[in-house]
Amino acid sequence: MSENPYQTYDARILEVKDLTSREKLFTLRFVDSKIEDKFDFRPGQFVIVDIRGFGEFPISICSSPTRKGYFQLCIRKVGRMTKFIHRMKEGDVVGIRGPYGNGFPMEKMEGSNLILVAGGLGMAPLRSVLWYAIDTGKYENVWLLYGTKAYEDILFRDEIIHLLKHGEAMNCSVKLAYEVESPSCIYLEQGFSDKVCKGVVTDLFRGEEFDVNNTYALICGPPVMYKFVIRELLDRKLSPGRIYMTLERRMRCGVGKCGHCVVGTSVSMKYICQDGPVFTYWDALSTRGLI
Amino acid sequence: MRYIKLPSENFERFFKSLEAWGSVYAPVKRGGIYSFQKVHDPAEIALDYNRTMLPPKKFFFRPRDTVLRMKNGRWEENLEVEPMVLFGLHSCDIHGLKILDKVYLDEPADPYYRTRREKTVIVGISCMPDEYCFCKSLGTHFAMDGFDLFLHELPDGWLVRIGSVRGHEIAWENGELFEEVTDEDLANFKEFEEKRAKAFQKELPQEGLADMLDLAYNSPVWKKYAEICLACGNCNMVCPTCRCYEVCDRWVDAYSAVRERRYDSCFMENHGLVAGNYNFRPTRLDRFRHRYYCKSYFDPSSGYNCVGCGRCDEFCPAKIEHVKVLEEVRGSLR
Numbered sequence: 001m002s003e004n005p006y007q008t009y010d011a012r013i014l015e016v017k018d019l020t021s022r023e024k025l026f027t028l029r030f031v032d033s034k035i036e037d038k039f040d041f042r043p044g045q046f047v048i049v050d051i052r053g054f055g056e057f058p059i060s061i062c063s064s065p066t067r068k069g070y071f072q073l074c075i076r077k078v079g080r081m082t083k084f085i086h087r088m089k090e091g092d093v094v095g096i097r098g099p100y101g102n103g104f105p106m107e108k109m110e111g112s113n114l115i116l117v118a119g120g121l122g123m124a125p126l127r128s129v130l131w132y133a134i135d136t137g138k139y140e141n142v143w144l145l146y147g148t149k150a151y152e153d154i155l156f157r158d159e160i161i162h163l164l165k166h167g168e169a170m171n172c173s174v175k176l177a178y179e180v181e182s183p184s185c186i187y188l189e190q191g192f193s194d195k196v197c198k199g200v201v202t203d204l205f206r207g208e209e210f211d212v213n214n215t216y217a218l219i220c221g222p223p224v225m226y227k228f229v230i231r232e233l234l235d236r237k238l239s240p241g242r243i244y245m246t247l248e249r250r251m252r253c254g255v256g257k258c259g260h261c262v263v264g265t266s267v268s269m270k271y272i273c274q275d276g277p278v279f280t281y282w283d284a285l286s287t288r289g290l291i
Numbered sequence: 292m293r294y295i296k297l298p299s300e301n302f303e304r305f306f307k308s309l310e311a312w313g314s315v316y317a318p319v320k321r322g323g324i325y326s327f328q329k330v331h332d333p334a335e336i337a338l339d340y341n342r343t344m345l346p347p348k349k350f351f352f353r354p355r356d357t358v359l360r361m362k363n364g365r366w367e368e369n370l371e372v373e374p375m376v377l378f379g380l381h382s383c384d385i386h387g388l389k390i391l392d393k394v395y396l397d398e399p400a401d402p403y404y405r406t407r408r409e410k411t412v413i414v415g416i417s418c419m420p421d422e423y424c425f426c427k428s429l430g431t432h433f434a435m436d437g438f439d440l441f442l443h444e445l446p447d448g449w450l451v452r453i454g455s456v457r458g459h460e461i462a463w464e465n466g467e468l469f470e471e472v473t474d475e476d477l478a479n480f481k482e483f484e485e486k487r488a489k490a491f492q493k494e495l496p497q498e499g500l501a502d503m504l505d506l507a508y509n510s511p512v513w514k515k516y517a518e519i520c521l522a523c524g525n526c527n528m529v530c531p532t533c534r535c536y537e538v539c540d541r542w543v544d545a546y547s548a549v550r551e552r553r554y555d556s557c558f559m560e561n562h563g564l565v566a567g568n569y570n571f572r573p574t575r576l577d578r579f580r581h582r583y584y585c586k587s588y589f590d591p592s593s594g595y596n597c598v599g600c601g602r603c604d605e606f607c608p609a610k611i612e613h614v615k616v617l618e619e620v621r622g623s624l625r
Contacts, residue, residue: 004368005399006358006550052361053548055540057566078566095366223569250565252538255399259535259555260562263571265508266501266587288508289571 005255008050008095009035014070016090019155023121024086025062026073031093041065042103043128044246044278048254049073049085050095057081058251060277061099062124064131074124074155100254101277104129104244109216110138117229119147119201119221123155125246126220134170140214142172147201147221150180151188164192175204201225202232212238219245226291230281240281247277247290263289293459294472298448301468306333306378308465312412313374316350318343327377336379341421342600346531347377347384348391351407354528358403358538359550366550370402376412383424383600385415385438386431387531393593394534412457415441417483423601425493425614431598432487443480450480495599495614496621501589503621508580510623516616517579519609524556526582526603532596535562557582583616 015027030036041047046060057079063072077086085094106129114133116126123146133139144163148154154176163174176196178185189196197203201221217233219226226245233243249261249272261272264287270276275283284290297305309315310331317330318340325340327347345354359366380388388408395404415438426432434441439458442449450472453459462469507513527533537555542548555562558579563572572578586597597613604612 003399004402007366007368050366052364052366053540053542056538076566078568082566248565249571250563252536256397257394257401257534257536258538258552259557260537262585264588265584266504266589268505269585269588288505 006097006253008048008052008056008097010093011096013088013090013092013094016088019074019157020153022078023074023076023155025156026075026085026088027063027070028073028094028096029070030096036069039071039099041071041099043106043132044103044125045099045101046125046251046254046277047071047073047096047098047100048251049081050097051081051084052095054084055081056095056252058100058254058273060125060128060246062127064128064135066132066135074121074127076121098254100251100273102275104218104246104278106132111214112139113141113143113210113215114139115143115145115210115215115217115233117145117201117217117219117221117225119225120149120153121155122220122222122225122246123148124220126218127156127159129218130172134172137171140171142170143208143210144172144174145177145201145204146174147177147204147225148179150178151182151184154178161188164188164195177201177204200228202228205232205236210236212236212242216242216244219243223291234281240285243281244278245281245284245291247272247279249273249277263287265289293453293462295451295453295462295469296445296448296472296476297442297451297469300448302449303333305465305468308468309376309378309412309414309461311464312376312461313410315376315378317378330378338379338416339419340379341418342381342423342602342605344529344602344606346387346529346600346602347380348387348531348534350375350377350411351388351404352391352395352534352536355551355553356403357549357551361548361550368402369549370406372406372410374410374412375407376414378414379416380413380438381418381600382415382434382441383426383431383598384531385413385434386426386594386598387600388413389437390532390593390596390598391534392437393590412461413438413440417441417443417487419487420491421601422492423604424491424599425495425601426599427488427491428493428495428497429595429597429599431594432491433484444483445476445479450476493601493614495617497595500587500595500617500621503624504584504587504617507620507624510620512616512619512623513580513583514576515619516611517574517576520558520575520579520611521609522558522575522578523608524558525606525608527556527558528554529602529606530586531598531600531602532586557585583613583620586613587617 010031011028017025050056059073062074118126133142177199251273252258256271256274268287316327317336318325319328320337325343357369395401438454441452535555536552
């Protein structure tokens with residue numbers, strides 16, 4: 001690799017898939033096989049996507065590192081750059097640099113239960129953890145609690161429904177909460193009455209028992225979600241050190257220089273891009289402005 | 292450290308000799324403002340300047356900088372660097388560069404900053420504080436390293452401290468210009484430093500500063516000053532340790548583009564903005580407080596992110612004084 005950390009490498013879009021009306025799933029592979037072979041990442045890490053001549057933006061990787069030969073990015077159309085990539089087609093080339101950030105401590109959590117709590121687009125980085133856990137089989141039980149607005153907004157709907165049906169065989173239990181009622185949701189609720197409900201993601205904790213000494217919780221969602229989910233976990237006596245969350249800021253450089261993702265006060269300052277984006281709740285208690 | 296003496300009559304020849312090491316930039320006075328400019332004649336230099344408007348960071352981390360240039364649809368790095376000599380840096384600015392070094396040379400190092408830094412000779416010069424300086428309270432009033440040569444004013448010349456191998460080389464090549472330091476020179480040096488230490492008018496008590504500020508997160512003083520603040524970002528531009536940048540791609544013509552970075556300011560509303568229009572520092576109060584926290588962050592290896600140069604006070608259009616804000620915040624806790 002070049003010594004210039006701002007240089008990006010060509011990656012070809014192998015597939016573009018509509019997930020919802022706003023989100024698309026891009027499957028990519030580096031054009032240079034040497035770069036492709038070297039590229040490795042942990043669930044929770046992100047890359048910077050470069051559309052040459054138009055700009056860069058950070059996106060977390062949503063595929064699992066156990067699946068070799070490609071990586072996937074789930075991109076919501078929200079601004080100028082994401083609108084641009086949404087117009088791109090299979091075969092087009094973008095620049096990629098990374099992976100950046102710390103990612104989830106997957107080795108440390110081996111042998112434990114994982115509770116993945118996702119809200120909306122927060123499903124993307126947690127999908128990487130989900131498939132990593134299923135593929136490696138190194139974790140006791142995996143719960144995925146996923147809160148979404150409406151049926152149409154469920155990301156990776158096929159996979160979610162597949163796991164609703166067959167998850168138990170993979171030690172994986174999926175639960176889904178939706179806010180807006182629709183015939184499809186009611187159908188889902190009838191099919192999986194103990195797993196699908198109308199409500200918010202915290203409602204999915206009801207009736208779940210877990211061994212707090214052998215469980216880690218991993219959270220990703222919109223800023224408002226963290227407070228409620230963390231309260232739910234703390235009520236069940238889960239240690240703040242076992243609560244991991246992945247956060248978002250305006251990463252420009254990804255390498256701790258540009259200062260856009262700095263949070264904290266005079267006693268504790270953190271760069272989300274390098275110290276994070278994965279933090280424990282202890283970090284949040286000692287660093288103001290983290291959540 | 293090696294100490295030698297540069298007699299006044301040799302100053303001009305010494306200064307001219309620096310051109311062999313690169314273009315020489317030194318503080319000059321233009322209008323009412325000092326700034327680092329390319330200088331050929333030592334008579335142009337304002338040796339007794341108080342502070343330049345833009346700190347020497349502008350040579351390494353530029354206000355506007357082309358990082359990548361597009362050739363045939365690919366980015367190529369733009370790393371042409373002229374060798375430079377920065378003459379006449381005050382010790383606070385040398386400390387400021389050391390703080391920037393920690394960020395920009397930390398792995399992965401910024402290649403632009405690193406190359407410029409490697410190709411630049413730093414010559415420091417002693418100074419007398421004015422009403423804005425408070426470097427003494429932060430321990431940045433004396434530079435122990437971070438320079439090649441440091442000139443301390445003596446009645447009949449300069450006491451020169453050599454701070455690097457390159458500094459040794461410069462002194463070696465101009466051996467005939469220097470003399471050994473005498474006891475009298477050392478006495479004069481000591482006297483100057485004592486006089487200087489007494490000349491500081493402003494002080495920032497740093498005892499427990501970081502903790503105190505953290506406790507005073509909800510102090511009404513922040514709000515009071517955030518209302519006075521114009522949020523112009525001047526303090527960020529002139530600060531020797533502020534280093535936020537924004538990146539932007541710009542098309543030069545139909546076939547080529549450049550990726551530029553520019554100084555950014557945490558006072559700008561879009562600094563904390565993320566996708567979907569969510570802003571992590573939506574109010575001016577949040578942004579005002581953030582700057583003070585950033586400047587007062589204490590890193591055990593490099594100290595505070597503030598070197599007490601007084602630029603933010605001198606160039607603040609709202610006349611907000613850094614030390615006064617912090618002292619009022621401290622006062623509000625009592």
